[in-house]
Amino acid sequence: MNFDRINIDLKNSIENVPYSLEIDENLFLNSPEIIQQERKEFTKAHPFKKPDHIAVQDIFIPSSEDGYGIRLHVYQPEDFNHDKVLLYFHGGGYVFGLPEQVDNHMFEIADILKATIISVDYRLAPQYRFPIPVLDGFDALQWIIRHGVSELGINSDHITVFGASAGGHLAAAVTQMAADHHIKNIKHQFLLYPVIHNRLNTPSMEEFTDIPLWNKNYAKTAWLHFLGEENKDKSIQYSDLTSYHNFSGLPQTTIVACELDPLRDEDIEYAQLLYKAGVKTELWVIPGALHVFDLFDSPMKDEYNKFLMSRLFQ
Template sequence: MDFNRINIDLKNSIENVPYSLEIDENLFLNAPEIIQQERIEFTKANPFKKPDHIAVKDIFIPSSEDGYEIRLHIYQPEGFNRDRILLYFHGGGYVFGLPEQVDDQMFGIADTLKAIIISVDYRLSPQYRFPIPVLDGFDALRWTIEHGESKLGINSDRITVFGASAGGHLAAAVTQMAAHHNIKNIEHQFLLYPVIHNRLNTPSMEEFTDIPLWNKSYAKIAWLHFLGEGNEDKSIQYSDLTCYNAFLRLPQTTIVACELDPLRDEDVEYAQLLYKAGVKTELWVIPGALHVFDLFDSPVKDEYNTFLMNRLFK
């Protein structure tokens, strides 16, 4: 691709990062547990400073599937608004990542909006394949609804679900599952460059095969780990989000996509499905941005953060 299409300030910020941002494809495919451990060690070695007025704690809840203890990473600012509840799902290609990797973003949201954030440390693939990560998220939602008031002092009737990349897929899948079970506590889903389906055949997926940070090869490996060998091409409800049959029941939706992201066209496709079903939907395709642009200081990130703070809670 023409790398001059990347926003110049964003490009400069990415180039000035003092460590490698690329994923070793061989490790990603054949030894993902090494990348998992590297990401854990990096996050622990580079913690973000916690503001004194934001309490952070972990709550462990049992999985309805097998009793596994799912960790919920809670951010609770002083003077929080009990009507502002954010259920968050981090990114990482289904394979790596943990809530603490975006502590700084969560601190900013909690501080600015006085929101309580429940970040789900869902189980990762390939050790735990689909549907376990989705079910972990659904268990987190049900716990929030059933115990949020008594344990956290929140109004669990008004929940915003937010996820990025693979976490965006999980957030949207949990929202679909909630609608299927006639759970109406989710007011809004905010999906940041979400994964939508596993077809890997959109024009943007075919175009951005050599772009930094996320490309078609990474996406193919991620889906292989998430679904398992032999299931990569199957359209499965809650795996392929376009297979849902009741879009009209979904809540108000905001989708942020990136012009230079392999996931761009599937994000646009999902927004169109929601539009056609009559769901109040806002789509913003950010010019010159690429996947995980929001991890790098730039005017593009600043503009996005302003948008985010204005849109999360309706």
């Protein structure tokens, strides 16, 4: 690929990061638990400073599947608006990551928008394969609906679901599942460069095999861990988001995709399915952007943050 296509400010920001951002492909494939532990230790060793006026707490809820205690990492500013409720899913290829890795971003959203954020520490693959991570998210949604008023003082009738990358996939899958259960509490889904399906055959997926930060090989390994060898090529509802029967029943949607991301074309495909179904949908494909561009300081990130703050609660 021609790396000159990357936005110059973003490229400079990435090059100035003092540590490697690449994933060891051999470890990712054969020893993902090592990467899980490394990411966990890194996040704990580099905490973000919490603003004094934002309360952070962990609430543990039982899984409806097996009773496992699902951790909800909750952010709530002192002057929160009870109508602004955000259910968030972090990224990490289904295999690694935890809510605290984006604490700074959640602090910013809570502060500026006066929102209560419930970030789901869903279980990770390959130890917990599909559908467990989706079911953890759906349990979180149901907890908010049933207990949000009494436990957090929030209006659980107006929920925005937000997720990034694999977390974007989980957010959208939970939204589909909610529609199938006739749950109308989700009013908006905001999907940041979401994973949509496991076909790995779009033009962007075929083109970006050597792109920094996320590429086709990473995506292939992530799906293997998430679905298992026996299912990695199957189209399964809530795993393949295009394998759905009632797009018209989904809420208003915002999708942000990146021009130089292997996930670009499946994001566009999902937006087209929503358009066709009559769902109010906004799609922004950011020129010169890479997957996880928003983790690096640049004018592009600033522009995206303004967009995000203006769209989350419409």
